[in-house]
Amino acid sequence: MKDKSRTAQQKSRKFFQADNPYNEWMSKLFDIIWLNILWLIFCIPIVTIGVSTSALYYVMLKLVRGEEGGITGSFTKFFRENFRKSLPYTLALLLFSAVMLADFSILKAQEGGWALVYGACIAIMAFGIMVFSYVFPYFSRFDNPVKETFGNAWRLAVTHPARTAGILAVNCLPFLWFLLSPETFAAIFWIWFFCGEGISAALCSLLLNPIFDELMPEP
16 A cells, blocks of 8 residues: 555655756746846947847757856846947947837828838838847857858848748747737736746747757857
8 A cells, every 4th residue: 555645755855856847947038037137237338238138048048958057147247348349239229229210100190102112111111120139149149240140140040041030030029919919018027027038049049949959159
């Protein structure tokens, strides 16, 4: 006859063990949430959006590879060491965003007959999002000149269409959700605010790591 009490105790001990699957999953979730909060805090000055996003990916790419390391320490160390290097990417992102907003504002104010121009702007915006979706993760892992980083980001995006489509879907989903159903998006806004970017970075990192691993030299 089995000792039910002993069996229950064994299950209880197993549940609270550090390597329990539930505990591991919750630990990763808290890491993602904390990284999201760090990203939000360090993005506040606006001019730090680029280096903050790169630091987010620097840590997240390591997390999905199973590499150990302190979350806060790794994030802040990368931020300090790469702030100046990241400025050209940040300025490019801010300029691109400003131009896109201005174009769509002008088109919105115009009366009919601009469907072709509107479609062209959407295509340009999608292309820009695609490139920047690679630029910051690439910058977080490789130390190249600005021109080479943008060139490689574009080539990687084009040569890996399936993964690029997945990355675009992940990055654009919140904005599309907001545009199509602002009421339902408002209902989950605070959840997205505190963990949305972290989850997006985690999903994108799963897609990006195999691509970046191909670029690493053989040991």
